[in-house]
Amino acid sequence: MQTCTRCLYTSQHPLHLTFDSQGVCSGCRVHEEKDQLDWSGRAAKLGQILEGYRNRSGNNYDCVIPVSGARDSYFIVHTIRKRFGLNPLLVTYNKHFNTATGVRNLANLRTRMDCDIMTLTVNPVTVKNITRHTMRRMGSMYWHCIAGQTVYPVQVAVKFKIPLIVWGAHQGVDQVGMYSHLDEVEMTRKYRKEHDLMGCEAEDIVDDFDGISEQDVAPFFYPDNREIERVGVRGIYLNNYLRWDSRSQHEQMIREYGYETLQQTRTFDTYHDVDCWNYSDVHDYIKYLKLGYGKVTDHACREIRLRRMTRSEGAALVQKFATLEPRNLNLFLDWLGITRNAFQYIVDQHRSPAVWRRNESWDWEMTPEAASALSFVPLPGQELQVETRHSDYWQTTPGKSTDADNRYILIGKGVNA
Ligand SMILES: [Zn+2]
Numbered sequence: 146m147q148t149c150t151r152c153l154y155t156s157q158h159p160l161h162l163t164f165d166s167q168g169v170c171s172g173c174r175v176h177e178e179k180d181q182l183d184w185s186g187r188a189a190k191l192g193q194i195l196e197g198y199r200n201r202s203g204n205n206y207d208c209v210i211p212v213s214g215a216r217d218s219y220f221i222v223h224t225i226r227k228r229f230g231l232n233p234l235l236v237t238y239n240k241h242f243n244t245a246t247g248v249r250n251l252a253n254l255r256t257r258m259d260c261d262i263m264t265l266t267v268n269p270v271t272v273k274n275i276t277r278h279t280m281r282r283m284g285s286m287y288w289h290c291i292a293g294q295t296v297y298p299v300q301v302a303v304k305f306k307i308p309l310i311v312w313g314a315h316q317g318v319d320q321v322g323m324y325s326h327l328d329e330v331e332m333t334r335k336y337r338k339e340h341d342l343m344g345c346e347a348e349d350i351v352d353d354f355d356g357i358s359e360q361d362v363a364p365f366f367y368p369d370n371r372e373i374e375r376v377g378v379r380g381i382y383l384n385n386y387l388r389w390d391s392r393s394q395h396e397q398m399i400r401e402y403g404y405e406t407l408q409q410t411r412t413f414d415t416y417h418d419v420d421c422w423n424y425s426d427v428h429d430y431i432k433y434l435k436l437g438y439g440k441v442t443d444h445a446c447r448e449i450r451l452r453r454m455t456r457s458e459g460a461a462l463v464q465k466f467a468t469l470e471p472r473n474l475n476l477f478l479d480w481l482g483i484t485r486n487a488f489q490y491i492v493d494q495h496r497s498p499a500v501w502r503r504n505e506s507w508d509w510e511m512t513p514e515a516a517s518a519l520s521f522v523p524l525p526g527q528e529l530q531v532e533t534r535h536s537d538y539w540q541t542t543p544g545k546s547t548d549a550d551n552r553y554i555l556i557g558k559g560v561n562a
Pocket of ligand 1: 149150151152153154169170171172173
């Protein structure tokens, strides 16, 4: 197992990294392009692409934007609506694990940006059946969320004949450097299946044992290729055209539109996944139990590459957060109707043998190789120098809403709705 000499990713990263002769990972190398590319030229290119999709007849939207009550949604809509002046249709997949903060953020987004929004809420019985199945099958409580949020925008684009979908950052570019920004990689069904869905399409989870019929998973079916081609649907990623800096972008959105932050359980970033009880909590803890790392590593790597923290500072944050237990596990167990023992048993089936092993007293411990890769020994002389120091992550004052703030909210109105 290898650890990058610049950031904190190891060769265990599920999106697959490569390392060069200096031990620097592909993610860090592609990230260097952020300081080399002509970003004003690239933004102009984005403008040309968008112009080609402006609906001149005025009888349809110009593009589809997938959004949630968090995670770059404000910045994407701000860019398309305010900077480039297009009329987008917002679409959102209901994750069922909604926080009051996320519901308010979504309400505030559609109001302040003056946009129409469509929501897909799959019925709760089906969502639980699917979650039981994907927990057992691949140790994932989040499959339905990822499947839903990556397919619903495509379905809407096809159905309403809106040929352009605008996404934020492509993780294959921004995290692991699978592609260069100059590749201008676009949305594909293949990447979604292999990386977002861990190889498991909706068709694969039809299962009599869990009571999942083909009809149940129909909301997660990818539209037929012929339909996609007939409408000419393509999905572009803004980070290929704009120098992506999620933290600064969120701070701009807090200042300009009142985006709300929320303290997270297992990471220092208070901006990213504030709409969900589980993403940086139970879901992230499962990821740690499977692969030995969590969201805090992604956030620390991002800050190291943007030269806002040293590798050692990032490593200290990873050590602090990565092993923390989730706060919201009971909420999830009650929702799904399983015991803590059952949860633990299921997750243990999916631990990576490269990272975890049983010790003599049958407790789980990291393999020596993983422990050594994750010890992040300081590498003097090889680290990037810090150029700017941000203040602490901002904490906004929670807005007022009638939605409960201590449980999942299936359908909430937020504050401005
Ligand atoms: Zn790296």
